[in-house]
Amino acid sequence: MATLEHTIASHASDVNWVTFSSTVLASCSGDKTVRLWEMGTWAELPCSPLLGHSYPVHCCCFSSFGTQLATCSTDGTINLWGSKSGQRLTTLAHPRNNGMRTVSFSPDSNVLVAGSVDGTLVLWDAYTKEMLSPQGLGPHGPAVVIEAHDTSICACAFTPDGNFLLSGSMEGNMKLWDGRYGNNKCLYYLAEGHDLGVTCCVFSPTFGSANPDNPIPETQPRMQYFMLASCGADMLVKLWDVHVSPGYEMRLRVNLQGHSATVNACAFTPDGKRLASGSVDRAAIVWNPLTGEKLYMLTGHPRCVTTVAFSLDGMYLATGCMDRTVRIWRLADGPAVIPVQDGASKTEKLVDVQDAAAPITAQETTEPPQPKRKPLSDWSVEEVCDWLREKGLEQNIETFRENEIDGNELKQLTNETLSKDLGIAALGQRNKILRGIKSLQESETSSTSGQAQANLVALASALPPQLMQNLVSTFAPSLMANMAQSTGPTVTTSKGATPQAASDDKIPDEYLCPITREIMVDPVIASDGYTYERKSIESWLQKGKMTSPMTNALLPNMNLTPNRMLKMLIQRHFGGQ
Numbered sequence: 227m228a229t230l231e232h233t234i235a236s237h238a239s240d241v242n243w244v245t246f247s248s249t250v251l252a253s254c255s256g257d258k259t260v261r262l263w264e265m266g267t268w269a270e271l272p273c274s275p276l277l278g279h280s281y282p283v284h285c286c287c288f289s290s291f292g293t294q295l296a297t298c299s300t301d302g303t304i305n306l307w308g309s310k311s312g313q314r315l316t317t318l319a320h321p322r323n324n325g326m327r328t329v330s331f332s333p334d335s336n337v338l339v340a341g342s343v344d345g346t347l348v349l350w351d352a353y354t355k356e357m358l359s360p361q362g363l364g365p366h367g368p369a370v371v372i373e374a375h376d377t378s379i380c381a382c383a384f385t386p387d388g389n390f391l392l393s394g395s396m397e398g399n400m401k402l403w404d405g406r407y408g409n410n411k412c413l414y415y416l417a418e419g420h421d422l423g424v425t426c427c428v429f430s431p432t433f434g435s436a437n438p439d440n441p442i443p444e445t446q447p448r449m450q451y452f453m454l455a456s457c458g459a460d461m462l463v464k465l466w467d468v469h470v471s472p473g474y475e476m477r478l479r480v481n482l483q484g485h486s487a488t489v490n491a492c493a494f495t496p497d498g499k500r501l502a503s504g505s506v507d508r509a510a511i512v513w514n515p516l517t518g519e520k521l522y523m524l525t526g527h528p529r530c531v532t533t534v535a536f537s538l539d540g541m542y543l544a545t546g547c548m549d550r551t552v553r554i555w556r557l558a559d560g561p562a563v564i565p566v567q568d569g570a571s572k573t574e575k576l577v578d579v580q581d582a583a584a585p586i587t588a589q590e591t592t593e594p595p596q597p598k599r600k601p602l603s604d605w606s607v608e609e610v611c612d613w614l615r616e617k618g619l620e621q622n623i624e625t626f627r628e629n630e631i632d633g634n635e636l637k638q639l640t641n642e643t644l645s646k647d648l649g650i651a652a653l654g655q656r657n658k659i660l661r662g663i664k665s666l667q668e669s670e671t672s673s674t675s676g677q678a679q680a681n682l683v684a685l686a687s688a689l690p691p692q693l694m695q696n697l698v699s700t701f702a703p704s705l706m707a708n709m710a711q712s713t714g715p716t717v718t719t720s721k722g723a724t725p726q727a728a729s730d731d732k733i734p735d736e737y738l739c740p741i742t743r744e745i746m747v748d749p750v751i752a753s754d755g756y757t758y759e760r761k762s763i764e765s766w767l768q769k770g771k772m773t774s775p776m777t778n779a780l781l782p783n784m785n786l787t788p789n790r791m792l793k794m795l796i797q798r799h800f801g802g803q
Contacts, residue, residue: 227522227557228512228522228524228543228555228556228557229555229556230524230526230553230554230555230556231268231542231554231555231556232268232553232554233551233552233553233554234253234261234263234268234551234552234553234554235550235551236261236270236275237253237255237257237259237261237550237551237552238255238257238259238550239255239256239257239282239550239742239743239744240255240256240529240532240546240547240548240549240550240738240743240744241253241254241255241532241533241546241547241548241550241551241552242254242255242256242282242283242284242285242532242533242546242743243283243284243285243286243532243533243546244286244533244534244535244544244545244546244552245286245287245288245535246265246288246535246536246537246538246542246544247288247292247295247309247538248265248292248538249264249265249292250262250263250264250265250271250288250292250309251263251264251265251268251535251537251544251552251554252286252288252295252309253286253544253546253552254283254284254285254286254297255282255283255550256282256283256742256743256744257282258277258279258280258281258282258283258299259275259276259277259279259283260274260275260276260279260283260286260295260297260307261274261275261276262274262275262276262295262309262312263552265537265542268554271312272312273310273311273312273313274312276295276297276305276307276312276314278297278305278314278317279297279299279301279303279305280299280301281299281300281301281325281741281775282299282300282740282741282743283297283298283299284298284299284300284325284326284327284328285297285298285326285327285328285329286298286329287329287330287331288309288331289331289335289352290331290333290334290335291335292309293308293309293310294306294307294308294309294315294331294335294352295307295308295309296329296330296331296338297329298326298327298328298329298340299325299326300325300326300343300740300775300776301325302319302320302322302323302324302325302326303317303318303319303320303326304317304318304319304326304329304338304340304350305317305318306318306355316355318338318340318350318355320340320342320346320348321348321357321371322342322344322346322371322777323777323779324342324343324344324346324776324777325342325343325776325777326340326341326342326343327341327342327343327378327379327380328340328341328379328380328381328382329341330382330383330384331352331384332352332384332388332405333384333386333387333388334388335352336351336352336353336388337349337350337351337352337358337384337388337405337406338350338351338352339382339384339391340382341374341378341379341380341381341382341393342378342379343378343379343776343777344378344777345373345374345375345376345377345378345379345395346371346372346373346374346379347371347372347374347379347382347391347393347403348371348372349372349407358406358407359407372403372410373410374393374395374401374403374412375393375395375396375397375399375401376395376397377395377396377397378395378396379393379394379395379396380394380395380396380423380424380425380426381393381394381424381425381426381427381456382394382427383427383428383429383454384405384429385405385429385436385452385468385470386429386430386431386435386436386452387435387436388405388406389404389405389406389470390402390403390404390405390413390468390470391403391404391405392427392429392454392468394419394420394424394425394426394427394456394458395423395424396423396424397423397657398418398419398420398421398422398423398424398458398657399415399416399417399418399419399424400415400416400419400424400427400456400476401413401414401415401416402414402415402468402470402474402476413474414474414475414476416476418661419456419458419464420456420457420458420459420460420462420464421458421459421460421657421658422458422459422460422488422652422655422658423458423459424456424457424458425457425458425459425488425489425490425491426456426457426489426490426491426492427454427455427456427457427492428454428455428492428493428494429452429453429454429455429468429494430452430453430454430455430494430498430515431494431496431497431498432497432498432499433452433453433498433515434450434451434452434453434467435449435450435451435452436452436453436498448471448472449469449471449472450469450470450471451467451468451469451470452467452468452470453465453466453467453468453479453498453515454466454467454468454476455492455494455501455515456492457489457490457491457492457503458488458489459488459489461483461485461486461487461488461489461505462481462482462483462485462489463481463482463484463485463489463492463501463503463513464478464479464480464481464482465478465479465480465482465515465518466478466479467479480518482501482503482513482518482520484511484513484520484523485503485505485507485509485511486505486507487505487506487507487530488505488506489503489504489505489506490504490505490506490530490531490532490533491503491504491531491532491533491534492504492534493534493535493536494515494536495536495540496536496538496539496540497540498515499514499515499516500512500513500514500515500521500536500540500557501513501514501515502534502536502543502545503534504531504532504533504534504545504546505530505531506530506531507530508525508527508528508529508530508531509523509524509525509527509531510523510524510527510531510534510543510545510555511523511524512524512543512557524543524545524553524555526553527545527547527549527553528547528549529547529548529549530547530548531545531546531547532546532547532548533545533546534546540557541556541557542554542555542556542557543555543557599666599670601633601670602633602636602637602666602667602670603633603634603637604633605632605633605636606632606633607626607627607630607631607632608627609632609633610626610631610632610633610635610636611623611626611627613662613666614626614659617658617659617662619655619658619659621655622648622650622655622659625648625649625650626648629647629648631648636663637663637667639659639660639663640660641656641660644656644659644660649791651736651789651791651792651795652736736757736792736795737792737795737796737799739758739759739762740756740758740775740776741758741759741762741763741766741775742759742762744759745796745800746758746759746792746793746796747759748760748761748788748793749788749789749792749793749796750763750786750787750788750789751786751787751788751789752774752781752785752786753781753782753783753784753785754774754776754777754779754781754782756774756775756776757789757792758775760786763775763786764786767784772784
């Protein structure tokens with residue numbers, strides 16, 4: 227049950243993040259401020275607002291004992307504040323002066339991590355305020371910026387024991403790292419976390435190995451695993467089993483379906499029994515993460531819900547919104563705001579999640595037989611459009627039809643042609659198309675190879691034994707090598723075992739001006755490659771600022787190019803709401 231207890235309306239721009247200590251609620255905003263509120267009375271503390279950032283503040287988090295508050299901003303800095311005094315204790319700068327989107331303390335508050343718009347992770351010692359060096363190089367070894375992702379990092383979270391760190395990017399992949407030093411070495415790479423970008427991730431504080439009372443399987447005494455919740459622009463909240471011993475692995479536990487637009491944030495209660503999510507669809511949903519059941523939906527937000535957080539006693543849920551407000555919901559008593567009706571919860575259960583203590587075994591599914599397709603080269607334009615529809619990419623059908631993309635053209639598409647020639651702005655959609663094409667080609671190659679082998683077997687059975695023996699001794703070595711090369715596993719390589727991808731903005735952040743964090747009306751592309759609201763970037767330039775608002779790097783020129791495709795997407799998106 228949940229009732230709306232209080233609404234805070236003091237910010238001058240959209241609220242980007244909210245977080246609780248035992249006595250204080252903190253909120254940060256695109257108005258460059260951080261505000262502190264007393265639990266229960268919801269009165270603003272005398273030391274609030276906290277002023278120190280020169281650009282929008284994206285994220286804030288308390289240390290484990292609530293004595294310090296960390297905030298990060300587009301200005302490329304992290305500020306550490308005393309949570310009682312409101313005094314700024316120190317400022318940590320990104321080594322490359324790049325804006326930071328997410329910040330988090332380790333569970334013991336010894337380490338502070340930040341994820342940046344340039345795809346890097348930076349770890350600091352929270353006490354000495356120095357960047358951490360890789361293990362083995364000593365406390366005075368060279369500090370390292372972890373080249374984690376090819377696009378902006380929007381999510382990062384420590385495992386409950388603090389030994390591991392997981393990061394998620396705008397291109398939809400997730401990576402596991404050493405949580406104590408980073409070591410610039412990816413321990414596990416998940417290529418397809420969320421199709422259109424990861425927006426938030428958080429570990430359950432009590433599930434699996436996070437709870438010392440959970441039984442350890444006798445057959446696997448070294449097993450260590452945690453539950454991760456992640457959300458993204460694919461409208462899903464996903465629950466994962468993250469195994470860290472023996473070996474590293476992420477297994478999808480369940481897809482939570484209930485939102486109708488990008489899910490911006492998710493958070494567990496301290497006891498791990500409830501999970502909240504907030505979405506562009508203007509609603510927050512509270513789930514039972516152990517069964518996948520939708521408990522209730524919180525509505526009343528006139529615009530996108532950007533952030534959610536539970537109080538440490540589990541009594542309150544705070545939701546931040548693009549209407550510049552924070553809403554406080556009381557969960558302990560009162561009627562449910564919107565009870566879930568029969569059939570209203572579309573939870574796609576992939577595995578049995580009834581037993582919270584038991585590790586999840588690998589998902590075993592039987593795929594329905596796929597109809598045999600004609601060779602890709604023979605596809606017509608309409609058959610390509612039918613394939614897009616199967617992949618859930620209906621929004622691109624008209625573009626493909628107008629450009630007469632048939633099977634031969636489909637095989638030749640690259641990330642660059644999708645972006646520049648076809649005007650597909652969203653990186654997640656481009657990646658989904660390219661992955662689909664690769665899957666079609668691999669399936670076609672496998673089918674061709676299998677047929678060739680069958681033909682060889684048939685031919686061999688018809689040959690005299692002596693002739694067959696002579697053919698095998700002459701041609702078999704090279705034939706087997708070629709077969710292995712054509713059907714062998716594909717190895718993905720690059721830094722941290724990440725496939726190459728191009729930078730792009732995610733949804734719905736691509737609808738917001740990075741300077742004002744307001745929905746863009748006249749989006750333009752500056753020479754730094756980022757899109758801004760025309761009035762905002764023109765005002766920036768008129769003030770004599772010749773650097774990028776996002777990276778602080780010198781702008782190559784002052785040219786502004788209309789982003790017509792993005793303008794059309796924004797109009798379509800909000801015109802349908």
